[in-house]
Amino acid sequence: MTTENASPEAVESTAHLDALGRHFGDLRDGTHGDAVSRQGKERLFHDAVALLDPYAREVLREFDREMLHGTGTLEATGVGRTPDGGLAALWTLSWPEQRDAGIQPITLMAHYGRGFHHPHLRGATVAEWPLNVFTREQAAAEVPTLRAIASADLHNLVFQRDFRIVPSVVAGRKGE
Template sequence: MTTPAPTPAHAAALLRHFTDLRDGTHGDAVSRKDKERLFADAIPLLDPYARQALAEVNTSLLLGQGDVAASGLRTTNDSSEALWVLTWAEQRASGIAPIVLHAYYGAGFHHPHLRGGTVGDWPLNVFTDDQAAAELPTLRAIVSADLHNLVFQRDFRIIPAMTKGAASS
């Protein structure tokens, strides 16, 4: 009898999401207040990985010319969010939006989500540092897709590595 392969981290995250939908929970929380507390706890767990995903693009594609900013947790009466944003000169000059990682728990939502500036929603079910670390590939994918969509809004010249770096030859 063979041992089943371990569940990949991205599949485990989806299973947490589907379990929450099935059970009407978010992690172990049932009430909106408790779900908001878990979301607030997830932001500092996610922060280093969101910054890493943006820093990787900044280093490799923007040649270190970008600036990463993070909002930290922001709340209103009915929602909570955190933003990580990567801006750079060519993006600002072209008048397009920056690359954004957006964690949010909107009014009327069952649980929090991740999204990019131009990329749709992804479930956010992070309760431990290991789970936050496992989101790094998803964060990288959102950042990459966001940058890809921004290039389509203008063109490849918003990427310094394409105009000033090794890729320009």
């Protein structure tokens, strides 16, 4: 898919299709970016996490500001080994009501499971999305995906308990 002569709006609206195209191309070609070996793919995973980091933080800060009234705590783990020998990096946003409810925080996770062909994104309650990020522009284009994962995670966390875990919703209730 080419976006060289497209308007900025068209580029933005097709970024998710470009990411899927890279994902499917990797599957077809047996590669991840320019890497064929596990070691090369892990190097690219580390690079992708570094590229995504400011955007993941930005998205979670938006949720903290708008939904949690600034009561959230944002944490980022950096890349680490998982028990199965894969790699993972987490960005989490926790807040008092969520912790009191005993449920997971809003989570953005980049992970490269031991048996995976290439890395993926997910949330605490939201499953897989391909992670094929190799440039700063591609990382920035993932912001809508990160927002969607975080939105779905918050929705599912409310579903696990109730709306009272979201400060902005409780503050908006009449008579309280």
